[in-house]
Amino acid sequence: MEIPYTVEIRRDTGLTNGKIGIWLFLASEVMLFGALFASYILIRTGAPVWPRGDTILNVPLATFNTIVLISSSVTMVMAWASLKRNRFGTFRMYMGATILLGATFLVVKYFEYSHKFELGLFPSTSNFLALYFTLTGLHMLHVIGGMAVNAYFWGPGAKLWKTNPEWFTNRVEHSGLFWHFVDLVWIFLFPTLYLL
Amino acid sequence: MTSEHAVDHHDVDIDKHVRIYVTVFVALMALTIITVAISRLHLPVHIAVSIALLVALIKGSLVACYFMHLISEKKLIYAVLGLTAAFFAALLALPALTTSNGFWIH
Amino acid sequence: MSDPAAVAPPKTHGAHEAHHEELGFWRKYVFSTDHKVIGIQYAVTGLLFLLFGFSLMMLMRWNLAYPGAALPLLGKILGDSRMPGGTMLPEFYNELGAMHGTIMVFMGVVPLAVGGFGNFVLPLQIGAPDMAFPRLNMLSYWSFFLGGVTMLVSFFVPGGSAQSGWTSYAPLAVIASTGQTVWLFGMVFLITSSLLGAINFIATTIQLRAKGLTFMRFPFFVWAQFVTAFLLLLAFPPLEAAAFMQLMDRLAGTSFFLPSGLVVSGQVLTNAGGGNPLLWQHLFWFLAHPEVYVLILPAMGIVAEIIANNTRKPLWGYRSMVYSLIFLGFMSFIVWAHHMFMTGMGTAMAAFFQTTTMIISIPSVVILTALIISLWGGSIRFNTPMLFACGFLPMFGIGGLTGLPLGLNVTDIPLHDTYYVIAHFHYVVAPGTIFALFAGIYYWYPKATGRKMSETLGKIHFAGSFVCMNVVFMPMFIMGLAGVSRRLYDGGAGYAFAQPVLHWNIVSSWGAWALGLFQLPFIFNFFWSIWKGEKAEDNAWQATTIEWAAAPSPPPHGNFHVAPEAYRGPYEYSVPGAARDFVPQCEA
Numbered sequence: 001m002e003i004p005y006t007v008e009i010r011r012d013t014g015l016t017n018g019k020i021g022i023w024l025f026l027a028s029e030v031m032l033f034g035a036l037f038a039s040y041i042l043i044r045t046g047a048p049v050w051p052r053g054d055t056i057l058n059v060p061l062a063t064f065n066t067i068v069l070i071s072s073s074v075t076m077v078m079a080w081a082s083l084k085r086n087r088f089g090t091f092r093m094y095m096g097a098t099i100l101l102g103a104t105f106l107v108v109k110y111f112e113y114s115h116k117f118e119l120g121l122f123p124s125t126s127n128f129l130a131l132y133f134t135l136t137g138l139h140m141l142h143v144i145g146g147m148a149v150n151a152y153f154w155g156p157g158a159k160l161w162k163t164n165p166e167w168f169t170n171r172v173e174h175s176g177l178f179w180h181f182v183d184l185v186w187i188f189l190f191p192t193l194y195l196l
Numbered sequence: 197m198t199s200e201h202a203v204d205h206h207d208v209d210i211d212k213h214v215r216i217y218v219t220v221f222v223a224l225m226a227l228t229i230i231t232v233a234i235s236r237l238h239l240p241v242h243i244a245v246s247i248a249l250l251v252a253l254i255k256g257s258l259v260a261c262y263f264m265h266l267i268s269e270k271k272l273i274y275a276v277l278g279l280t281a282a283f284f285a286a287l288l289a290l291p292a293l294t295t296s297n298g299f300w301i302h
Numbered sequence: 303m304s305d306p307a308a309v310a311p312p313k314t315h316g317a318h319e320a321h322h323e324e325l326g327f328w329r330k331y332v333f334s335t336d337h338k339v340i341g342i343q344y345a346v347t348g349l350l351f352l353l354f355g356f357s358l359m360m361l362m363r364w365n366l367a368y369p370g371a372a373l374p375l376l377g378k379i380l381g382d383s384r385m386p387g388g389t390m391l392p393e394f395y396n397e398l399g400a401m402h403g404t405i406m407v408f409m410g411v412v413p414l415a416v417g418g419f420g421n422f423v424l425p426l427q428i429g430a431p432d433m434a435f436p437r438l439n440m441l442s443y444w445s446f447f448l449g450g451v452t453m454l455v456s457f458f459v460p461g462g463s464a465q466s467g468w469t470s471y472a473p474l475a476v477i478a479s480t481g482q483t484v485w486l487f488g489m490v491f492l493i494t495s496s497l498l499g500a501i502n503f504i505a506t507t508i509q510l511r512a513k514g515l516t517f518m519r520f521p522f523f524v525w526a527q528f529v530t531a532f533l534l535l536l537a538f539p540p541l542e543a544a545a546f547m548q549l550m551d552r553l554a555g556t557s558f559f560l561p562s563g564l565v566v567s568g569q570v571l572t573n574a575g576g577g578n579p580l581l582w583q584h585l586f587w588f589l590a591h592p593e594v595y596v597l598i599l600p601a602m603g604i605v606a607e608i609i610a611n612n613t614r615k616p617l618w619g620y621r622s623m624v625y626s627l628i629f630l631g632f633m634s635f636i637v638w639a640h641h642m643f644m645t646g647m648g649t650a651m652a653a654f655f656q657t658t659t660m661i662i663s664i665p666s667v668v669i670l671t672a673l674i675i676s677l678w679g680g681s682i683r684f685n686t687p688m689l690f691a692c693g694f695l696p697m698f699g700i701g702g703l704t705g706l707p708l709g710l711n712v713t714d715i716p717l718h719d720t721y722y723v724i725a726h727f728h729y730v731v732a733p734g735t736i737f738a739l740f741a742g743i744y745y746w747y748p749k750a751t752g753r754k755m756s757e758t759l760g761k762i763h764f765a766g767s768f769v770c771m772n773v774v775f776m777p778m779f780i781m782g783l784a785g786v787s788r789r790l791y792d793g794g795a796g797y798a799f800a801q802p803v804l805h806w807n808i809v810s811s812w813g814a815w816a817l818g819l820f821q822l823p824f825i826f827n828f829f830w831s832i833w834k835g836e837k838a839e840d841n842a843w844q845a846t847t848i849e850w851a852a853a854p855s856p857p858p859h860g861n862f863h864v865a866p867e868a869y870r871g872p873y874e875y876s877v878p879g880a881a882r883d884f885v886p887q888c889e890a
Contacts, residue, residue: 001859001860002431003431003432004431005434005509005510010509013270013508013509014270014272015273015508017434017509017510020272020273020508020509021434021501021505023276024276024500024504024505025497027276027279027280027535027536028500028501028536028538028539029539030284031280031284031287031537032540032542032543034284034287034539034540035287035540035543035544035585035588036543036547038287038291038292038540038584038585039543039558041292042291042295042578042581042584043576043577043578043581045292045295046576046578059235063228063232066228067228070224070228070259071221074220074221077217078214081210081213081214085210122554122555123550123554123555123556124554124555124556125574126574126576127556127574130556130557130558133554134547138546176263180259181264183259184259187255190252191251192248195231195232195235196235196241196244196245272508279532280536282635283536283537283635286635287540287588290636290651290654291581291584293650294584294639294642295580295647
């Protein structure tokens, strides 16, 4: 039994099931991070003093990470574009780059976190740090999730290209949307935590 | 069996898109440098927040509109996201407004 | 795979589909991706949790009626750590209270109303072969199951289960025993289940509806589930975030919700402080208010279907009901702080929330009124589903109206956290939603099994439940107006001002135990009818909607032998000049 509109679009909505599914999921993620930003606002406006981000956190490292993540967004969309151009090899290259850049982001975060711990700065130390670790921690979990999905499509999942290239292309697009969203969250997280 | 024709007849379109991706990438890099540079000026908090938010909004919009193809998406997606934006705004604004040192109202 | 250029409704499965892979027992009945199996899994699990949650309450009612008295038999079984000598410890009462609420809302009503009815009925009513994402659907159920098991496990950890109310307010919940941590993890599983389910419902409704089934031709049940899915999708994530933060406070020593200088048992806590207990309340109620509409909307959907069917008339005011539903769903996101009027938010914001709360009562009244007017001039068949559906109407009316003084800041002041609140929301959920769910079970049972449940047992179930529900909850308004607080393990016995109204506790308790007895015919009926129920025809109720008119009872895998198409609205009953008193939506 086949579910319609898995690959072909439904004419009156112009969408595939997967496309609407991923956007609905992203809508829920907006609310998830929204709650954390709302918490940041409430706690910060209620605090008598609040440290400026650059007095505690490493701005150059985070700027580097921002560039890494934005670059990974470009390679991600290029991976999808390669599939649309029927160039599987190029897809492999761009997707691989996306995964590597994601891994770079994680490595940098590892150094950031461990340096904080060395200095005795933990989530329990202050609300600034609690928010920093929780917000970037949850974001990091999303990076890992996105990387896992991307790795699947780079590796074992890629055999779908041979049997149903359009479906494969769509799924890569959807996974790309998630990855761009992760980048988008960071675009707001970075100034909020590090620069203000 | 494999519908390859449906996959590559958008080649010309894709070339245009790729050019846009590169342009957006350069813009994002520039805006990142700008926002970090401005932060170094240590402006008063309210101004710093406004500017940082503005830049982030521009960067975010670029990612959303061009990498996520939102600029050419279907009405239904816009409707879902519009609804989400409204509730997101309520979630961010209302709790802070209920505190005595919230934004404006006491 | 299908031709990507195709736009006509694809042929759905019949006996003529190519793949007939024989699925093993586990893939067919346990890890099934068929929405009907998943729907039944949700429904049965949900009903079991409803029974369990109700049992917790029957136990609580012992101490409320006879505070400090030893409970014969059961008291000894529960052991000395909870009921030494058979008398209930306050901590145990609190466990029961917190878990009763949690289980009923998150593991009982929503899984049954949305997971059960939504999953089983929705694809059938829109003429779809299944949900848009069948594997995701299966994952949703098992996530719910895991969450449920986690919650049950919490009773067995040292210190017992969560005991800070289903609302888990900070700072009490942050310093509570281990059971609270387990509760938080349980909530993460339950929330994930709802989120994944919501994505499925919305995508399915939009994408898989039959040809000709425009939005304004949807059965009201479909609209109700559709709006409910949006509530779940957008309101749950903030609670998930809050749960993470409470876990951080409990496990990583953060102070998101812990204020500075908190003194516990004479000792000042050594945490960093600076946190905001009200932050928890905002994030919790941001979900929990839309959640109460998640509890009522599917119920309204079920009642609407049954009323139209058993009056042999179209619903009165369908359009206004639909617009009201949409408006209600939207407003539900901006009323939440009416649960927080006592937290000192200032008159401007209190005025804002009280205004939005008053406004949101309007669409509710429109829907209820339309349902009542729909009865006028109908050829009413008083079968069991219809009895429960009609019973819902005045009960929801009482529940809704009694909410008004709670929604106004000033009148909320003496009523907040009293038994009045408990009476209000139980009227809406218990003889409200749960009656609608019973109605739905009696109504769709023939679709799922091919047999009807016994009408005699059904009527006994209805009559007994209707009377007992009122015996349990009506006195609580009196107690609340007298000022008796909720969550007191002795039902107010320790307060001098409560003495004149305490006897009502005994009335409520006996009502609750009698209510429990009246569920026995239902439980027996539910299982007995699977084998011995009167055989029903495919369209057991002579209904117009697609699940009745086009699918066999029970439907096969893929639901329809031929993909249905919609030609008219959902309630073409008693059409002048028609051969029968109903014209199915999908009849050419």
